[in-house]
Amino acid sequence: MRFAAGGKLVRTLAVTAGIALGTLPGRAVWADNLTDAFIGAYNTSGLLEQNRALLRAADEDVAIALSALRPxxxxxxxxxxxxxxxxxxxxxxxxxxxxxxxxxxxxxxxxDGGASILGKQSAQETVLSTRQALIDIEQQVLFRAATAYLSVLLQEETVSIRQNNVELSAEELRASQDRFEVGEVTRTDVALSQAQLASSQADLANARGDLSTAQAEYVNAVGKLPGRTAGQPSLPNLPRSEAEAVSLAQRNHPSILSAQHQVRALDLVVQQQRAGLGxxxxxxxxxxxxxxxxxxxxxxxxxxxxxxxxPIYAGGRLAASVRRAMASRDGSRANLLNVQKNITQGVSDAYVRFQTASASLRASSERVRASEVAFDGIREEATLGARTTLDVLAAQQDLLDAQLAEIASRTERSLAAYQLLQAQGLLTAERLGLAVQIYDPTLYYNLVKKAPAQVSKQSKDLDRVLKALRRD
The missing domain is CATH 2.20.200.10 (Outer membrane efflux proteins (OEP))
Structure with a gap:
């Protein structure tokens, strides 16, 4: 904030980070938006690479199971x-x-009573489960990118507000000193203004430190330093009701789909172990x-x-193997119920969080408007001697708190919106329409599902795929 020559308060804070960054030195000239953060995270995430490799390992289990049917x-x-x-x-x-x-x-x-065929089918279900687990990891990576971007944006806006507050405190100190020289206020009023300026400067230093921390997290999550941020993202399309969101999540969330495939895989393992008794x-x-x-x-x-x-007698190993497979299957069924309950709660929490943040933002915006009017009025009254320096400083602090609450509420609303997307299973590169090469989990599987021999053309194609994936 700054004051014109006539003493009127002119609000120069812009809620977009592009303007807010005018006070920050040494920043890049391009503008990063949330989509850029998503793309960077998707293309550079080591966690995604790790889980894609685990999926390829599960693909190979199908080939291994198939080999039991061959000479x-x-x-x-x-x-x-x-x-x-x-x-x-x-x-x-x-x-x-x-x-x-x-x-x-x-x-x-x-x-063998169908045991080998059942083993292959179980491995195929495990592949489908692992694919869904990979999608859930992708959601986590993208949500972390969203959190990192919004955190940088919040800290940039905080730095801008606190920088303006330092300038405002310095202006108030000069006004107090001028009024002290003509005998309108006491030395105590000057000391109060000095303390306010020092406090504002300390808060600005802390805000810059928080911004550096947020930028470091952005590098970790996205893979590069943030450029000049492009401001708050537009809100994604969200469900009209909590019930609609829960229903969509129960049908679509990758954690639920993964658990369902895991139950089917272990059902097949039970049948495989029973067939082994024949x-x-x-x-x-x-x-x-x-x-x-x-x-x-x-x-x-x-x-x-x-x-x-x-088999006639194997020391009890065969019967124990069947019981062990049944216990694992029962455990997976219980896990499915837990996952479904957790997803439902996660959707409800995210929906309530979004509604609460939206209401808080509306109230915070009204608070900023009222605080600006009050500050302008109290400062004008102080120039006429009707208000003390302490009144002005208190009004200034109220306005600062209102502005910080407003940007925090705006950031919280955006985070809640993307958390709700994640809770429904919709926060993926494909659904967001990101300009990236979408990882196709079927490409590798289709090359290995028939267990090609090492000397075959298909095996040589696999070698080229693996070399490309390693990025040698």
Whole structure:
């Protein structure tokens, strides 16, 4: 704030950070808005990269489960030294042959009661659960970016207000000194004005420190220093009622969808463990050549067998595995109920927070208007001797508190709006329409879901994808 020559208060504070930054030295010339913060966070988040890698690991579990349904072929090379000694009719014979074997072995599962197929289906459900968990992480990253941007904006506006308050306090000190020189006020009034100026300067220093802290958090959340901020963002589209918001969250929130897929995955694990109690049929074959180091003899042989096995007793391990899988499934069902309740509460909290912040902003704006009128009037009355310096300083502090409350309420309303989006599961790059390359979780899965062999073209495509993801 500043005063014109006639002593009238002229309010120069602008609520947009672009104007507020006029008092801050050394800032960049571009303007950052909330969308820029979202884009920076999405493109640079290490947390997103970490969880994308965990999703790719879950994708590979599908390929591993599928491999149990395919033949296993091994090339075996063995060098052996036998020691045989026998006695027959009083004659002792010793045979120490040295042999070299090279051949192929094949094993193919034919029947296991569907356990391997159920294992693959469970792995697929785990992939779907992990995808939803990744979306929830994306929401957390974007909400942190929103919080960081709004915090920087709040601290910039706070610095601007406190800078103006320092100028106003200095102007009041000069006015007190002038009135003291002509005998209108006492030295006490001058001392009060000096104390007010010192307090304003201390508050300004603290505000600048808070701004530096907010900028550091912005760098961590967004990946770069904030430029000249573009002011308060427009509010996103929000539900018309709390019931509508809760209903949307129950259908759409990634935490709920992730928990649902996890329940289905563990249901399949229970079925898989039960299938493991049944018979198992496999085909085994081998072919190779055995050569002797002692002479030129060799043997070419091959065999094929059909093996049937049925667990009878395994020390209680099989039954315990079934019970363990059932307990894990029951735990996941209970977790689903907890997640649903937590999401409902989170939506309600965010909705109430937004409504409260909106009401607070309306009241704060009215408080600023009234405080400005009161301050102008009291200061004018002080020049006529009808008010004391203490009255002026008190009115100045009331106006300062009202302005700070107004920008805090405005920031709180914006934060509550984006928290409500997150609580509904809508705070994602795709739904926000961010100008980024949206991560496609199906791309990697489609390359690995058929478990390609290492020498296949698909495996080479995977190598190129992994190299690009590592950004080598």
């Amino acid at each position: 296993i072929i091994n090339w075996t090379v063995a060098v052996s030294q036998d020691y045989t000694r026998s006695r027959n009719s009083g004659v002792t014979n010793s045979v120490d042959p040295s042999n070299f074997f090279s051949g192929l072995t094949l094993s193919q599962l034919l029947y 018979p198992n049929v496999s085909l085994n074959a081998d072919a190779g050549v055995t050569e002797s180091y002692d002479d030129d003899d060799y043997v070419n042989d091959a065999s094929i067998s059909l093996n049937f096995s049925q």
